[in-house]
Amino acid sequence: MGVRRTRRQVRRVVALLFGAVLLFQAPPGVTAAASGDxxxxxxxxxxxxxxxxxxxxxxxxxxxxxxxxxxxxxxxxxxxxxxxxxxxxxxxxxxxxxxxxxxxxxxxxxxxxxxxxxxxxxxxxxxxxxxxxxxxxxxxxxxxxxxxxxxxxxxxxNTRQSMAAGARYLAELQARTGWRRIGFIGPDYDYGHVMWRDMREQLDALGVDYEIVVELWPKLYEPDFTPYIDAILDAAPQILVNGHWGGDAVQFIRQAGNLELFERMRFFNFDAGGNYEVMAALGDEMPLGVVLSARHHNNWPxxxxxxxxxxxxxxxxxxxxxxxxxxxxxxxxxxxxxxxxxxxxxxxxxxxxxxxxxxxxxxxxxxxxxxxxxxxxxxxxxMQAIGEVVPNRAYPPATTMLGNWRVYDAEQLSGSGDVVHRETASPTQ
Amino acid sequence: MLTYVAIVLDGLVYASWLFMVSVGLTLIYGVMKILNIAHGSLYAIGAYTAASLVGAYFSAGYVPVLSFAVLVGAALAAGLVCGLVIERGVLRFMYGQDEVLMILVTYAIFLILEDLIKVFWGVSPYFAFQPYGMLGNFDVMGLPYAGYDFLLMGLAGLTGLGVWWSINRTRTGHLLTAVIHDREMSTAMGVNVKRVYTVTFVIGATLAALGGAFTAPKISVTPGIGVEVIVLAFAVVVIGGLGSIGGAMIGALLVGILRAAAVHLLPEVELFVIYAVMALVLAFRPYGLFAAPEARKI
CATH class of the missing domain: 3.40.50.2300 (Response regulator)
Known part of the structure; x- marks a missing residue:
């Protein structure tokens, strides 16, 4: 009897919680429709x-x-x-x-x-x-x-363009250093997954020889990346591609810095990691030499x-x-x-x-x-410009900015070949 | 081998955090039969208070090592003030009501507190990262682990021990146990049940704030951090058994180790494993792993 009562209560609690969440989602009203002028x-x-x-x-x-x-x-x-x-x-x-x-x-x-x-x-x-x-x-x-x-x-x-630039950067790096082991960590939603798909397709298209040794998908707005960083250190890739943005990128870089990740592998974030917000939030904690990009830079062009x-x-x-x-x-x-x-x-x-x-x-x-x-x-x-983090106090509170730029041509990145053809074959109407 | 060591250590760190944020929730339920949804907000207020005070402390240039005392002080201040205001200002008028109604009441408090947090602290992230790096790193078979994470493990152990000792070895604890077993009989025997409720709620609120305060140096403190916590804490106490301190500990360990194993071995199922365990436990032991089936009084 008691068990049945507990079960009923748990069901009621779960139903109430879901109801409350739905209520919480209701949007506020917006006002003032468009006038003719x-x-x-x-x-x-x-x-x-x-x-x-x-x-x-x-x-x-x-x-x-x-x-x-x-x-x-x-x-x-x-x-x-x-x-x-x-x-x-x-x-x-x-x-x-x-x-x-x-x-x-x-x-x-x-x-x-x-x-x-x-x-x-x-x-x-x-x-x-x-x-x-x-x-x-x-x-x-x-x-x-x-x-x-x-x-x-x-x-x-979009991510294809930024990953096309990133893949070219990595291909040039492989020609110089011979890296082969690569890892990825990015947010577990469409942006992160599509970005990683775009990167792999671009690396393949460029004939880059690589082995994926770790692939991690923490949820968006993950508060603590420590176990993921441990998993990356354990897998020991030579190249780590990061797909985080905003506060997630700040949090990941801060924790990765504390756990000495940047001393053990090369770190890249080609889409959003070079956002000014990241440098401003991290200040002196921003590791020098990591390679980043963003959709607009305050100091380029x-x-x-x-x-x-x-x-x-x-x-x-x-x-x-x-x-x-x-x-x-x-x-x-x-x-x-x-x-x-x-x-x-x-x-x-x-x-x-x-x-x-x-x-x-x-x-x-x-x-x-x-x-x-x-x-x-x-x-x-x-066009897409990729840079290294260098000391630069011209845009406070950031104490670093990107520099040593490599600039990739717009037409080269906008895509041609199999990927675009596959995607444009069946547009949603 | 290194992977399995990393799983155990990561699991223990996560379990420590889970236990810290869920022990207050299960304590309040055990004594007061209130599933306190506002627990998540109390955690968030603890984190915000700690982040603000630690920021001010370091800006003033005081001795860094005492910032840990600032974290404790922030938790005590947040827990005492919020716990007393909520219990004395709202909950005491609702005792004796249906448990489901009490959930709605605490949910309403949760929503109010979430907005008050935004009013008071704004919507920009707060960082209190200084204490995190102060303890340095420890090398475990080539993997660096932050000393702060070991501090969290120790704190969780101390908290568990403290709560166990308080309940089993002190007069107040015996009174709590009496109220848990039979509120009416305790009242008849002269126990001031209302005071027991107040003390319990304030302790539970302080434990939530303590969890938030010691988590603040690890995370960016942003609006909404309380929402995730209440869902996870709810999963942990349901697995362990609502109202069971030991159950919360085992639930936290189970969830912590499974989540770490998923991150290292099968990252795609990381979130799934937590709630799959909860669903399995609910299916076979609806009262949780460590709570006994509750007989209905007639």
């Missing part, structure tokens, strides 16, 4: 937790872009306005926000998303609602590969446009930008440019055609290069 964009960014800084930097950069556009008289006679909601980095929650943006606020465009899982979920809403979604930061190549559709465009490099963007962001936000800022800035600028060309923000077919032909000069473009959209995949084509 506005170009309205609905953006989703994480504003709290380890991804929170990306959201806050994105919002600051959006404010800069909106001010610039409206100071120039708006877009096609319309004032640009951007709504921002906290995605909480939760796909189900973000879907509800995106639905509300479209159905209640009548936004003309969706934009944003830092997490690829959120990006995929919102992209699906965009496909169903036939609303253009401009991805500004999330990087899983799946969105412009297997899951691509006419209403999705991305204005920052050394052009007037990039210096102006970084300095203006500093004046506006009181801190130097993480790469998310430039992605969000690019997203709003891209939307403004194509609406300016087409005129009507509801003419979706014409806007898609305009976005497919987009050429947009961005702060991250070196002299002589302009970012452009690949009309087939809807993925922007950009």
């Amino acid at each position: 506005e170009l309205l964009v609905g953006c989703l960014f994480p504003m709290t937790g380890r991804g929170g800084l990306y959201g806050r930097d994105s919002v600051a950069a959006i404010e800069m872009a909106v001010a610039e556009v409206n100071a120039d008289g708006g877009v096609a006679g319309r004032r640009l306005r951007v709504l921002v909601e906290d995605s909480k980095s939760k796909p189900a929650y973000a879907v509800q926000i995106a639905e509300r943006f479209i159905r209640r606020e009548n936004v003309h465009f969706l934009c944003g998303a830092v997490s690829s899982a959120v990006g995929l979920a919102v992209s699906d809403v965009a496909r169903r609602r036939q609303t253009i979604f401009v991805g500004t930061d999330h990087a899983s190549s799946r969105l412009t590969g297997e899951s691509r559709h006419p209403y999705y465009f991305r204005v920052s490099n 050394d052009t007037e446009a990039n210096r102006r963007f970084v300095n203006r962001f500093y004046e506006h936000a009181g801190r130097y930008p993480s790469y998310a800022a430039e992605g969000a800035y690019a997203g709003i600028k891209a939307i403004a440019q194509v609406v300016g060309e087409v005129g009507d923000p509801r003419d979706t077919d014409e806007l898609i055609a305009a976005l497919e032909q987009l050429r947009l000069k961005l702060p991250e473009d070196p002299e002589g290069f302009t970012s452009y959209m690949d009309p087939e995949t809807h993925q922007i084509v950009q």
Whole structure:
């Protein structure tokens, strides 16, 4: 009898907990629908937790872009306005926000998303609602590969591009050092898995001879990487590719430094580890010589446009930008440019055609290069610079920045051959 | 061989942490029959308090080694204040209510505390990493292990020993045991059950805060850390048996070793093993490994 009662109680507890979790997910209301003289964009960014800084930097950069556009008289006679909601980095929650943006606020465009899982979920809403979604930061190549559709465009490099650059770097390193044992640790969701797939495909395509000795998938926002670091040290790869970003990258590098990982193997993070946020958070704890990259660097390219963007962001936000800022800035600028060309923000077919032909000069473009959209995949084509961590106190509170750059050509990275052909063979409509 | 040594050590470190965060939960349930969902928030408040105080302590340039005392002080302050406010301010009005209603009450407290944490500490991460590196590393068959992790193991052992000794060798502990066995009879015998409840809840809250305070140097303290903890602590106490201190220890060891084995040998199933064990235990022993089936009073 007692056992049955306990069992009943446990069932009730579990049911209540699930109910409570569902209640906790309900999104707040958003207000103020688009008026006839506005170009309205609905953006989703994480504003709290380890991804929170990306959201806050994105919002600051959006404010800069909106001010610039409206100071120039708006877009096609319309004032640009951007709504921002906290995605909480939760796909189900973000879907509800995106639905509300479209159905209640009548936004003309969706934009944003830092997490690829959120990006995929919102992209699906965009496909169903036939609303253009401009991805500004999330990087899983799946969105412009297997899951691509006419209403999705991305204005920052994806994991295939960053891994293509990384694989070339590793191939050159193998030619010099003869390394063979490689390991990977990355977050256990679409971004991490797709990144590792992209890396292996690129290494294979380049004919790199390697043996995978460890592959680890801690969950996103893992608080303690110690057992994973022990497993890596135990497997003893010569090359460790890391797929973490934001606070996870900070936490992993800090703990790996404490456990002497960097003295035992070469460490690489080609997609997000070189984000300014990581260097700023780690300060003097940032290990010198590790090889990193990111989608935008505050000190590369050394052009007037990039210096102006970084300095203006500093004046506006009181801190130097993480790469998310430039992605969000690019997203709003891209939307403004194509609406300016087409005129009507509801003419979706014409806007898609305009976005497919987009050429947009961005702060991250070196002299002589302009970012452009690949009309087939809807993925922007950009260059990728990989650097080593070197002492540099020009961007406090960071005491290191990337330097000793190796720059990889945009066309080389945007992909050709089997991978792209396989993915573009069956687009989602 | 090295892999198995690493599994045992990693498992023990994780088990120590799990025990620290779940012992207060099971103690409160054992005495008060309240499954305290707000336990996760108390852990988070302990972590935030410790991170703030340790940051201020090092900024002021005090002696580094005493930062461990700051961690203990942070836990005591957070546990005492929050424990007393929650118990005296809310729970005491609800005693005698259905257990399920009490879960909803503590869940509401949890939600309120989660928002209060954001109001008070903001949404940016806090770091209290200085104490973590102070004890250096130990070399175990070529693998470096942080001395701080051995400190955590020792602290978990001391906590378990302290709770066991308090319950079995002190007058207050005997009163707790009497209340656990029969609240009505204890009241009839002159035991001040309400005071026992207050003391128990404050101790449980302080243990949660202690877990958070000593975890803070290992992690980045961010909003939401309490959510994960309550789910894991719930799994541990369900496996060991709700209300059983020994059960929490065995549950923590089981989950810790299995998780470490999964990380080293089969990383794809790391999360699965924790909840698979919980599901198996619930299927065959719904009252957990160490709790006895509960007879219903008529």
